[in-house]
Amino acid sequence: xxxxxxxxxxxxxxxxxxxxxxxxxxxxxxxxxxxxxxxxxxxxxxxxxxxxxxxxxxxxxxxxxxxxxxxxxxxxxxxxxxxxxxxxxxxxxxxxxxxxxxxxxxxxxxxxxxxxxxxxxxxxxxxxxxxxxxxxxxxxxxxxxxxxxxxxxxxxxxxxxxxxxxxxxxxxxxxxxxxxxxxxxxxxxxxxxxxxxxxxxxxxxxxxxxxxxxxxxxxxxx
Ligand code: C5P
Numbered sequence: 001x002x003x004x005x006x007x008x009x010x011x012x013x014x015x016x017x018x019x020x021x022x023x024x025x026x027x028x029x030x031x032x033x034x035x036x037x038x039x040x041x042x043x044x045x046x047x048x049x050x051x052x053x054x055x056x057x058x059x060x061x062x063x064x065x066x067x068x069x070x071x072x073x074x075x076x077x078x079x080x081x082x083x084x085x086x087x088x089x090x091x092x093x094x095x096x097x098x099x100x101x102x103x104x105x106x107x108x109x110x111x112x113x114x115x116x117x118x119x120x121x122x123x124x125x126x127x128x129x130x131x132x133x134x135x136x137x138x139x140x141x142x143x144x145x146x147x148x149x150x151x152x153x154x155x156x157x158x159x160x161x162x163x164x165x166x167x168x169x170x171x172x173x174x175x176x177x178x179x180x181x182x183x184x185x186x187x188x189x190x191x192x193x194x195x196x197x198x199x200x201x202x203x204x205x206x207x208x209x210x211x212x213x214x215x216x217x218x219x220x221x222x
Pocket of ligand 1: 034035100127129131179
């Protein structure tokens with residue numbers, strides 16, 4: 001059976017994860033965080049001590065890694081070879097290297113297959129970069145969230161600070177801009193809105209406002 005998908009794509013810091021989780025709850029769908037899968041793949045590469053510019057070695061490590069998400073307790077638990085790596089995948093070293101790992105076509109092929117398998121036969125809000133363009137081109141609703149770089153860096157800084165990671169605005173802004181540049185300019189499934197995606201600028205909006213907007217869209221389309 002086909003999946004019923006709400007695709008939420010966009011760059012880092014647009015409020016994608018927060019709003020996707022809440023949207024899934026409100027419409028009675030499941031939630032799939034595809035970025036967490038790319039982060040787990042990146043952690044596997046870093047732990048193997050393989051340089052991220054050694055494409056073949058890197059792809060071999062990811063091919064052997066067992067990546068899974070467990071949502072049975074409400075929050076997403078990220079599993080790498082059976083180990084809970086939910087905290088480790090948010091660390092700065094993973095964030096700094098995830099764009100290089102996720103640019104590899106073999107890495108993408110493996111994770112896209114996993115994403116389609118997880119969604120099969122379900123109603124699911126899927127969050128990522130290429131969900132509306134590549135993973136689920138037939139999604140019932142495609143949303144592309146945007147926000148100014150300043151708004152995105154401010155949100156990420158708040159999240160990092162709340163999670164106890166030591167950083168500052170300029171560092172976060174540089175990291176957000178660098179990652180979005182790499183994600184948008186890669187050859188394999190670059191970050192871009194699907195032709196039929198609804199563009200949604202969240203710069204000046206609160207989370208409840210963005211959520212309301214998405215619920216209205218979902219009610220119209222699904
Ligand atoms: O969403 P999150 O910030 O956790 O994503 C981490 C990284 O994973 C992104 O910067 C991007 O390089 C990669 N990614 C991707 N395709 C997706 C989801 C994430 O390439 N569908």
